[in-house]
Amino acid sequence: MRIKDVFRKKIVLFGLIFLAAFGLGKIIGDQFTEQSVQTRISGGKQVNILLMGIDARSNEVNSRSDTMILASIDGKNKKVALVWIPRDTRVEVSPKRYDKINSVNYIKGPEAACKVVSDLLGIPVNYYVVSNFNGFARIIDILGGVDINVEHDMYHWDPDPKLQINLSQGQQRLDGQQALSFVRFRGVPTADIGRTGLQQTFVKALAEEVLQGSTILKLPRLLPEIAKNVKTNLPADDMIYLAKTARDFKTEDMITQTLPGYSYTDPASGASYWQADEKIANGLVAALFAGETFEVAQARPSWVKQKPAPSSSPGDSVEASELEAGQEEQAVETEEDLSSSEGYLEPVIPGEKENISGEEHSPLVPGPVEGSNSPENSGGSGTTPAPVPPDEGQKQPDTTQPDPLL
Numbered sequence: 446m447r448i449k450d451v452f453r454k455k456i457v458l459f460g461l462i463f464l465a466a467f468g469l470g471k472i473i474g475d476q477f478t479e480q481s482v483q484t485r486i487s488g489g490k491q492v493n494i495l496l497m498g499i500d501a502r503s504n505e506v507n508s509r510s511d512t513m514i515l516a517s518i519d520g521k522n523k524k525v526a527l528v529w530i531p532r533d534t535r536v537e538v539s540p541k542r543y544d545k546i547n548s549v550n551y552i553k554g555p556e557a558a559c560k561v562v563s564d565l566l567g568i569p570v571n572y573y574v575v576s577n578f579n580g581f582a583r584i585i586d587i588l589g590g591v592d593i594n595v596e597h598d599m600y601h602w603d604p605d606p607k608l609q610i611n612l613s614q615g616q617q618r619l620d621g622q623q624a625l626s627f628v629r630f631r632g633v634p635t636a637d638i639g640r641t642g643l644q645q646t647f648v649k650a651l652a653e654e655v656l657q658g659s660t661i662l663k664l665p666r667l668l669p670e671i672a673k674n675v676k677t678n679l680p681a682d683d684m685i686y687l688a689k690t691a692r693d694f695k696t697e698d699m700i701t702q703t704l705p706g707y708s709y710t711d712p713a714s715g716a717s718y719w720q721a722d723e724k725i726a727n728g729l730v731a732a733l734f735a736g737e738t739f740e741v742a743q744a745r746p747s748w749v750k751q752k753p754a755p756s757s758s759p760g761d762s763v764e765a766s767e768l769e770a771g772q773e774e775q776a777v778e779t780e781e782d783l784s785s786s787e788g789y790l791e792p793v794i795p796g797e798k799e800n801i802s803g804e805e806h807s808p809l810v811p812g813p814v815e816g817s818n819s820p821e822n823s824g825g826s827g828t829t830p831a832p833v834p835p836d837e838g839q840k841q842p843d844t845t846q847p848d849p850l851l
Contacts, residue, residue, distance in 0.1 A: 482572070482683035486520030486690065493517045493730075494572040494679070495559050497550060498581065498628075509551045511578070512628070512644060515562055515570065517730045523693055526700040526733040527648065528566070529641040534704065535711075535718035536561050543711070545718065550575070555676070567727035572679050578629075580674020582621030587666050590618040591650050599630045638703065638719070638741060645701040652696050702729070705739045 482492050498512035515528040532547035538561070546565075550558045555573040563570040585591060594616045601610040610626040612619075619627060628644045631637060654660070660667075677684070706721040722743045725732075729739075 482679065483686040486518065486686075489521040491517055491519050491568075491730075492572070493563075493568055493570045494574060495555070495562055495570050497555065497558065497573065497575045498578060499550070499575060500578045509547045510549075510558065510575075511547065513546065513558075513562070514644075514648075515566060515730070517568070517734075518687075518690075519734055520690060522734070523695070524698045524700065524734060525694060526702070526730050527645070528729060528733070529644065529701070529703045530562065530565070531637055531641065531704060531706075531719040533637060533717065533719045534565070534706070535720050536565060543718075545716075555678075565721060565726055566729055568730055573677060574679065575676040577674045578625060580670060582625045583670050584667065584674070585619070585621035585624045585651075587663055587670060588654055588660070589663075590620050591624055591647070591654050592616070592618050593624075593627060593647065593650050595627070599626065599632065601630065601632055641703045645703075648701070649696055649699060652699060656691065656694075656696070700733045702733055702739060703741045704729070705741055705743045707743050707745045709745070 480488075480490075485492050494516045496512075496514040496516055497510040499509065500511055509532075511532060513530040513532060515530065517526040517528075519525070530546060532545060534546040535543050536546045536549070538544045538549060538552075546558075546561060549561050555575055559570040559573050595612050595614050598614050599610050599612040601608075603609050607622075610630055610632075612623060612626060612630075624647065628647050629640075630643060631640050679687075704719075704721050705725045706719050708717065709720050710717050725739055725743070732739075
């Protein structure tokens, strides 16, 4: 009798353990199993995909992301929000260590880039699509080109013919190499920030081209090229579903925005960054879908300023205070003018290129977004006038200056 009771107790115990394990597994599975894109969109949920353009060499697994766009798809309302993230955006890559966001894919891969963008914008980013620029040009050629209105002449000379740019102003149809030149051009007053505006113009024109009915006839050539030059974690059936769903979207329902922020220089490294406005960034996508728009160049917070100059006498102290007050007044006027003007103009505080005070700068020192001549930091945002090629009687361009293209 006792043996039977013991046996029954063991069966009940094993049964409880099984049910507990099954229930726990079900709960964990529901929490961590990723829903398909089709399930999320058909259920009225948004899907966020990180798009990255890279210029990888043949022996590179990952490369710095030259272009980074967060695409948020609202299938319920048939809208798409595209947020351009400047490649110089300052992000925390490890505890208390900061770097430019374009380095994340190169160092840690696309999954880590998704996580960083997720933290930056306050939304889940589970999917990525990485495209090599070489494949980009061939894909445009297969499509037959893209119609673009080039608003001003674009010229850049480079020893490498593939990196030279020579586009004339006016409406025209760009082939693959010309289209690549258009989206890479940085010879505008605001460099990388201004280039995001060119890319937004191009993406809308490309969408018009892709959504034409004739594109289906080009799929036999298009799909193998995409497969060869695009890396993604999207399942094949989800990609097919997205392609079908895209036909229901209109280009006028495509919302584009560059991540709002301001420029500053890290006093420890001297590196120039684009600092995202955290209040706007967290909730930016929802605000865009709600119809809000934002100026790209935002005023710097009041605590981002230089320390007062040292004084050796009361008279010196008064003079330094007046100088600092004049700088701050000019800065406010400059930022107000830039915020209200068209285009992507970066706020610049007069005198910030020099340390007038003679002391070290405060933890965050405002500074212009400038490029770097260091090979490790190729993502600078500076710009220089386009050099004249040697065959026009000019000297070889100074290669020590920041390249307006790369």
